[in-house]
Amino acid sequence: MNTKVEIAGVEFKNPVMTASGTFGSGMEYSEFVDLNKLGAVVTKGVANVPWPGNPTPRVAEVYGGMLNAIGLQNPGIDVFIDRDLSFLSGYDTKVIVNVCGKTVEDYLEVVERLGDQKVDMLEINVSCPNVKEGAIAFGQNKDALYDITKRIKEKAKQPIIMKLSPNVTSIAEMAKAAEAAGADAISLINTITGMKIDIHKRQFALANKTGGMSGPAIKPVAVRMVYEAAHAVNIPIIGMGGIANAEDAIEFIMAGATAIAVGAMNFHDPYTTEKVVEGIEEYMKKYNVQDINEIRGIV
Amino acid sequence: MANKMKKEAKVLGCGLLADGIYELWLETPFAKDVVPGQFVGVYPVNKATLLPRPISVCEVDTERSAIRLVYRVVGSGTAEFSLYRPDDYIMILGPLGNGFPLDKAKGKNVVVMGGGIGVPPLLETAKKLSGEKVSAVMGYRNSETFLSDEFKKYSDMYIATEDGSVGTKGNVIDAIKANDIKCDVIFACGPMPMLRAIKAYAQEIGAKAYLSLEERMACGVGACLGCITKTKEIDDHSRVHNARICTDGPVFDADDLEM
Numbered sequence: 001m002n003t004k005v006e007i008a009g010v011e012f013k014n015p016v017m018t019a020s021g022t023f024g025s026g027m028e029y030s031e032f033v034d035l036n037k038l039g040a041v042v043t044k045g046v047a048n049v050p051w052p053g054n055p056t057p058r059v060a061e062v063y064g065g066m067l068n069a070i071g072l073q074n075p076g077i078d079v080f081i082d083r084d085l086s087f088l089s090g091y092d093t094k095v096i097v098n099v100c101g102k103t104v105e106d107y108l109e110v111v112e113r114l115g116d117q118k119v120d121m122l123e124i125n126v127s128c129p130n131v132k133e134g135a136i137a138f139g140q141n142k143d144a145l146y147d148i149t150k151r152i153k154e155k156a157k158q159p160i161i162m163k164l165s166p167n168v169t170s171i172a173e174m175a176k177a178a179e180a181a182g183a184d185a186i187s188l189i190n191t192i193t194g195m196k197i198d199i200h201k202r203q204f205a206l207a208n209k210t211g212g213m214s215g216p217a218i219k220p221v222a223v224r225m226v227y228e229a230a231h232a233v234n235i236p237i238i239g240m241g242g243i244a245n246a247e248d249a250i251e252f253i254m255a256g257a258t259a260i261a262v263g264a265m266n267f268h269d270p271y272t273t274e275k276v277v278e279g280i281e282e283y284m285k286k287y288n289v290q291d292i293n294e295i296r297g298i299v
Numbered sequence: 300m301a302n303k304m305k306k307e308a309k310v311l312g313c314g315l316l317a318d319g320i321y322e323l324w325l326e327t328p329f330a331k332d333v334v335p336g337q338f339v340g341v342y343p344v345n346k347a348t349l350l351p352r353p354i355s356v357c358e359v360d361t362e363r364s365a366i367r368l369v370y371r372v373v374g375s376g377t378a379e380f381s382l383y384r385p386d387d388y389i390m391i392l393g394p395l396g397n398g399f400p401l402d403k404a405k406g407k408n409v410v411v412m413g414g415g416i417g418v419p420p421l422l423e424t425a426k427k428l429s430g431e432k433v434s435a436v437m438g439y440r441n442s443e444t445f446l447s448d449e450f451k452k453y454s455d456m457y458i459a460t461e462d463g464s465v466g467t468k469g470n471v472i473d474a475i476k477a478n479d480i481k482c483d484v485i486f487a488c489g490p491m492p493m494l495r496a497i498k499a500y501a502q503e504i505g506a507k508a509y510l511s512l513e514e515r516m517a518c519g520v521g522a523c524l525g526c527i528t529k530t531k532e533i534d535d536h537s538r539v540h541n542a543r544i545c546t547d548g549p550v551f552d553a554d555d556l557e558m
Contacts, residue, residue, distance in 0.1 A: 024522035052539040057515040059525035073524045075537045267518040
């Protein structure tokens with residue numbers, strides 16, 4: 001039975017990854033999960049300098065999911081390399097670093113700093129809805145997405161994954177722009193912009209007013225977008241959005257994803273990633289699937 | 300510090316302590332590891348809810364390997380918890396956070412101060428401080444002074460109520476002044492205006508204050524960066540003056556906080 005998948009020449013022991021921002025750099029969750037069992041750890045977004053993020057409240061629960069507006073708080077690339085990458089180098093899993101920035105130059109600085117590090121792939125965050133500059137500004141216009149992808153691809157030593165926003169008119173158009181500019185892969189979906197109002201306090205539930213929605217309630221939207229993207233491009237797709245168990249993961253794979261990532265459900269159950277790995281194997285045994293790649297895009 | 304775990308806990312007891320204030324006794328293997336001031340994440344079974352509800356540990360019974368949670372029903376999650384009965388099972392994540400630094404109270408006049416639903420974690424704190432000179436000053440809205448009798452077992456107990464129905468009329472600071480309570484070290488939990496007042500009072504009299512904070516949180520284990528508080532010094536995690544309440548706290552030295 002084969003659970004290995006390949007993306008841009010990088011081989012993953014299984015298709016299960018962590019969604020950026022929901023797993024830190026793995027340190028906190030290593031108390032619950034054996035990181036060696038995961039296909040990859042995708043780290044929380046890192047910029048060229050530390051970012052303080054947004055005011056609190058930063059999170060709110062909504063029906064079947066949650067909103068967050070953390071605002072990409074991160075320690076900057078120096079601390080990240082010294083501490084987080086050192087920590088991850090002790091594990092037998094692939095490392096994908098999520099990169100964020102306010103300007104193209106910010107992104108390029110981080111990408112260049114990571115060039116000689118033990119990092120398997122870079123995920124470029126052009127889809128965070130919670131910061132005023134950068135991020136989603138590059139991810140909602142196909143020309144802007146094409147330009148930043150091309151510029152990063154020119155500088156990157158590792159294969160790049162463009163992380164796409166669902167807050168667009170056509171996900172297929174965005175996927176095509178990333179592919180045309182040379183992206184090695186795409187990941188989707190980032191969170192869906194939402195809002196919650198506290199009617200007792202007569203104010204927004206989040207200090208940022210809007211936040212990104214994640215959790216099981218967004219899964220059908222994510223599966224649909226992965227399916228549309230898979231039919232629009234030939235580069236591999238990492239699918240995510242509300243994955244709670246192996247059944248959800250397999251849905252994404254059948255929609256066309258090569259790998260999948262567990263996000264908000266890590267908060268619900270810190271053991272989710274490992275359970276998804278085990279559940280995929282059980283599914284393969286039950287349905288006599290010899291190779292996980294057999295069922296990719298099968299619908 | 301003890302390893303965190305997410306595990307089903309057996310309900311040993313439940314009850315209504317005051318209007319909207321409930322208790323649950325839960326049997327859990329990590330009970331013996333709980334430090335006063337730590338909290339647990341409690342999961343509603345309702346599939347529409349994703350996040351654990353952070354609730355402080357009010358008491359520990361090591362003989363029964365049990366923890367006591369006292370909480371206010373504020374939404375659908377806590378409303379669900381109030382329906383649990385003995386022999387039911389409930390999913391919890393813990394132990395979470397750092398807890399109160401009890402060693403700072405050694406040989407000192409220590410005052411535990413709670414306000415509203417910030418009262419419960421101070422009970423186990425007062426219990427573990429036995430041997431020291433402990434005063435408890437608890438603030439309530441009205442005469443529903445839940446847990447106040449239990450504090451009398453471990454401390455000299457003083458009450459402040461907003462409506463003046465019991466004890467000193469006013470807040471916990473009013474009660475400290477009215478009763479001329481000696482105070483070198485304060486352990487406190489309650490609403491932010493109360494904690495700010497305690498910080499100011501501690502500075503005024505030259506006492507040390509350790510404050511337990513509350514914030515909306517998602518993961519509870521330090522990964523999501525949802526529950527931060529502003530700190531004077533650069534924090535270890537993100538180097539941006541944002542401490543994580545769930546893991547660096549919930550208890551902080553008041554002098555370290557920008558509040």
